[in-house]
Amino acid sequence: MTTALLSHPDATTHETTAGHPEHIARMHAITAALDGPEFTALLRLDAPLGHDAQLLLCHPESYIARIKQAIPAAGIYQLDADTHVSAGSLNAALRAVGGACHAVDMVMAGAAQNAFVAMRPPGHHAETSTPMGFCLFGTVAIAARHAHGAHGLSRVAVVDFDVHHGNGTQDLLWDEARAFFISSHQMPLWPGTGAAQERGAHGNVMNVPLPPGTNGARFRQIYEDMVLPQLERFAPELVLVSAGFDAHRDDPLAQLELVEEDFAWITGALCDIAARHAGGRLVSVLEGGYDLAALGASVAAHIRVLMEKGA
Numbered sequence: 001m002t003t004a005l006l007s008h009p010d011a012t013t014h015e016t017t018a019g020h021p022e023h024i025a026r027m028h029a030i031t032a033a034l035d036g037p038e039f040t041a042l043l044r045l046d047a048p049l050g051h052d053a054q055l056l057l058c059h060p061e062s063y064i065a066r067i068k069q070a071i072p073a074a075g076i077y078q079l080d081a082d083t084h085v086s087a088g089s090l091n092a093a094l095r096a097v098g099g100a101c102h103a104v105d106m107v108m109a110g111a112a113q114n115a116f117v118a119m120r121p122p123g124h125h126a127e128t129s130t131p132m133g134f135c136l137f138g139t140v141a142i143a144a145r146h147a148h149g150a151h152g153l154s155r156v157a158v159v160d161f162d163v164h165h166g167n168g169t170q171d172l173l174w175d176e177a178r179a180f181f182i183s184s185h186q187m188p189l190w191p192g193t194g195a196a197q198e199r200g201a202h203g204n205v206m207n208v209p210l211p212p213g214t215n216g217a218r219f220r221q222i223y224e225d226m227v228l229p230q231l232e233r234f235a236p237e238l239v240l241v242s243a244g245f246d247a248h249r250d251d252p253l254a255q256l257e258l259v260e261e262d263f264a265w266i267t268g269a270l271c272d273i274a275a276r277h278a279g280g281r282l283v284s285v286l287e288g289g290y291d292l293a294a295l296g297a298s299v300a301a302h303i304r305v306l307m308e309k310g311a
Contacts, residue, residue, distance in 0.1 A: 001110070001112065001113035001280070001310050001311070002041065002042075002043045002112055002113060002307075002310055002311075003041075003042055003043065003112060003113065003114050003115065003116070003303065003306045003307045003310040004042070004043040004044075004045060004103060004106055004107075004111070004112035004114075004115035004116070005034070005042045005043065005044050005045070005115070005116055005118060005303070006045050006046070006047040006099040006102065006103055006115060006116070006117045006118070006119070007027075007030075007031075007044075007046070007047055007099070007117070007118040007119060008046050008047045008092075008095045008099070008119065010088060010091045010092045010095050010119075011024075011027045011092050011095070011096075011118070011119045011120050012024045012027050012028075013086070013087070013088025013089075013091065013092055014085075014086060014088050014089040014092035014093070014120060014121055015076055015084070015086035015087075015088065015089070016076065016084045016086075016134075017076055017078075017084060020084065021252065021253060021290040022120065022121060022122070022134040022288075022290070025292055026120060026289065026290070026292065026295060027118070027120060029292040029293070029295050029296040030118050030286075030295065030296060030299050032296060033295075033296030033297065033299055033300040034118075034299070034300060034303060038304070039300075039303065039307075041307060042303070042307070043112060045102075047095040047096070047098055047099025047102065047117060047119055048095065048098040048099065048102050049091065049094045049095055049098045050093075050094040050095065050096070050097030050098035050099075050101060050137075050142075051094075051098070052064060054097055054098070054101055054142055054146060055097065055137055055142065057142050057145035057146060057149065058128065058137070058138045058141050058142050058145060058172045059126075059128060059129070059137060059138070060128070060129060062129070063128070063129040067085075067090070067093075067131065067136055067137075068090060070085055071085050071086075071087065071089060071090045072085065072086065072087060073087060074087060079131045080131070080132060082132065082133060082134060083131050083132055083133065083134055083135065083136070084134075085136070089121065089136065090136075092119065092120060092121060093121055093123075093136040093137050093139075094137075095119055096117065096119035096120070096121070096122075096123060096137070096139045096285070097123075097137055097139050097142050097143075099117040099119055100117050100139050100140060100142065100143035100146075100240075100283065100285050101142065101143055101146045101150075103115035103116075103117055103143070103283040104143050104146055104147050104150075104151070104238070104240075104283055105150070105151075107238070107281040107282070107283055108147070108151045108238070108281065112310070113280050113281070113282075113309070113310035113311075114271065114274070114280065114281070114282040114283065114284070114306045114309065114310045115282075115283045115284065115306075116243070116283075116284045116285075116286070116299075116302070116303055116306060117139075117283070117284070117285045117286060118286050118299070119139075119285075119286060120286065121134050121135055121136055122134055122135050122139070122162075122244070122286065122287040122288060123135045123136070123137055123138050123139030123140060123141075123142075123168065123169075123242075123285070123287070124138070124139070124140060124141075124160055124162060124164075124166040124167075124168050124169045124242045124244070124287050125164070125166070125167055125168045125191065126138045126139075126168040127167065127168045127171040127172070128171055128172060132167075132168070132191070133164065133167075133168070133190070133191060134288075135168060138168045138169060138171075138172045139285055140158055140160075140166075140169055140240050140241075140242050140285045141158070141168070141169045141172035141173050141179075142172075143240055143283060143285065144156045144158055144173060144176070144179045144240055145172075145176070147238050147240075148176075148178050148179075151238075153178065153237045153238055154178050154237070155178065155180070155234060155235060155236050155237045155238075156178060156179050156180070156236060156237065156238045156240060157179075157180045157182070157231055157234055157236035157238070157239050157240065157273075158173065158179060158180070158181045158182070158240045158241075158242065159182045159227075159231070159239065159240070159241050159242070159270055160181070160182065160183040160184070160185070160241075160242035160244070160287070161184050161241075161242070161243070161244060161247060161263075161266055162183075162185065162242055162243075162244020162245075162246060162247070162287040162288045163185060163186050163189065163244060163246040163247040163251065163253070163254040163256050163288065164185055164186070164189060164190060164191065164244070164246070164253075164254070164288060165183050165185040165187070165189075165191060165192075165193050165194030165207070166181070166183045166185070166194075166242055166287075167191050167193040167194065169181055169183070169242065170183065170193070170194070170198065170200075170205055170207075173200070173204070173205070174200050174201055174204075174205065175200075175201040175202070176202075176204065177201075177202040177204055179204060180204050180205075180206070180230075180231075180234045180236065181200065181204065181205050181206070182205075182206045182207075182208065182227055182230070182231070183205075183206075183207050183208065183242075184208040184210060184219070184222070184223070184227065185207075185208070185209065185210065186209075186210050186211070186212060186214070186247070186254050186255065186256050187209035187210065187211070188212075189212075189254055194207045194209060195207060195209065196208070196209060206227070206230055208222060208226060208227060210222070210256060212254075212255035212256070213255060213256070213257060214256050214257060215256075215257040215258070216257065216258050216259060216261065216262035216265075219247075219256075219258060219262055219266075220262065220265055220266075223266060223269065228269060228273065231270075231273050232273065232276075232277075235277045236273070236274070236277055236278050237277070237278050237281075238274075238278050238281045238282075238283070239270055239271075239273060239274040239278055239281065239282040239283075240282075240283050240284075240285070241267075241270060241282065241283070241284040241285065242285060242287045243263075243284045243285060243286055243287060243299075243302060244286075244287035244288035244289060245263060245288065245289030245294065245295050245298035245299065245302075246287075246288035246289050246290055247262075248260075248263075248289065248291060248294040248295075248298055249294075250291040250293070250294040251288075251289065251290055251291050251294060252290055252291060253288070253290055260294075260297050260298050260300075260301040261301070263298045263301050263302050264301040264302065264304065264305050267284075267301075267302050267305040267306060268305045268308075268309065270282060271305065271306065271309035271310075272309075275309070280309065280310065282306070284302065284306065286299075
């Protein structure tokens with residue numbers, strides 16, 4: 001078994017305005033961080049283009065058409081104050097979706113033990129018919145629905161440790177009894193959703209708000225006391241991860257105090273859950289992370305653990 005890394009140069013063709021935190025240099029930081037000899041064993045693959053049938057697992061046809069029509073031939077178009085598209089944005093977002101679904105297929109087939117999808121734009125803020133928070137399509141929610149439909153799974157866990165609440169994933173999986181969505185996130189913070197009382201139509205949503213200043217020790221304690229026991233009880237057949245690294249203490253958009261070792265710890269804990277219940281099958285998808293040095297170091301720490309657990 002091995003760890004697969006799915007990415008594509010199209011990730012660098014999605015352009016945003018000058019000064020926007022979700023910019024092309026994020027991919028360059030990740031590429032540089034994974035360029036050393038310790039990562040030569042990664043199974044590096046091009047993320048394939050996703051297709052409409054995958055998007056339709058979570059988004060209506062009218063929304064998909066609206067996003068496609070908004071893509072400019074040149075320049076940058078603003079969908080809202082934070083979310084931008086350029087000529088390359090559609091292919092970049094489709095490769096994120098296609099990469100996530102292909103990664104699910106790979107781990108289910110035993111072609112890899114686990115996988116990381118390094119694409120942008122992120123996806124966990126995109127709601128059923130609303131792009132927002134830099135996101136166009138609900139990548140990880142689509143991957144979960146793909147696992148249900150293509151592989152017949154009835155228990156898929158989605159764990160989101162991005163510093164912002166995964167409101168889009170929550171919206172897309174709210175009425176999906178076959179998925180258990182868990183989001184830990186700073187509160188108060190944009191987008192303002194993610195209160196503990198938001199539980200999903202089937203009790204299938206768990207929100208874990210964290211106050212500003214939460215450090216790694218407190219983060220680990222909360223996961224050990226609250227989150228991991230719930231995952232154990234759910235006994236997932238597949239673990240999906242929305243891997244946002246903006247909970248790092250150096251990130252400019254929030255005020256949590258995690259460091260690389262904390263991301264390594266939660267990665268290991270989720271891999272252990274997957275080993276006990278899902279044959280080790282885990283797919284991680286890049287979300288946020290906006291300090292370039294912290295992003296690169298955190299992704300490297302995440303991948304090291306995936307490789308160790310996938311060996």
